Amino acid sequence: MSAYNKELQLRKNCRLYAYVLASLGKEVPEAILECRDSDGSEDYDLLVDCVADLAKTLKGFDSETFDKIVNDTQSQEARELSQWWEMYQIYVPLD
Numbered sequence: 001m002s003a004y005n006k007e008l009q010l011r012k013n014c015r016l017y018a019y020v021l022a023s024l025g026k027e028v029p030e031a032i033l034e035c036r037d038s039d040g041s042e043d044y045d046l047l048v049d050c051v052a053d054l055a056k057t058l059k060g061f062d063s064e065t066f067d068k069i070v071n072d073t074q075s076q077e078a079r080e081l082s083q084w085w086e087m088y089q090i091y092v093p094l095d
Contacts, residue, residue, distance in 0.1 A: 010048065013050050
């Protein structure tokens with residue numbers, strides 16, 4: 001993966017993680033917000049790898065919460081999160 005593609009994916013992961021945390025009514029850490037809102041002109045230091053945190057959060061959902069946040073067909077973020085989760089499960093074995 002090129003450095004640019006990796007940056008795009010890290011920002012997308014931060015955007016999805018921020019969506020999940022906000023949907024849960026939790027505060028979104030400043031580092032995640034900065035990563036989500038970065039446009040690529042900033043230093044690479046703003047990018048945060050939150051894949052493990054996002055996956056851990058999704059794994060901890062009960063079925064009602066999962067449906068509400070991930071399977072919400074009215075939300076673009078939920079659709080993207082659902083696609084992300086499907087790909088994550090394909091490429092990263094779940095325990």
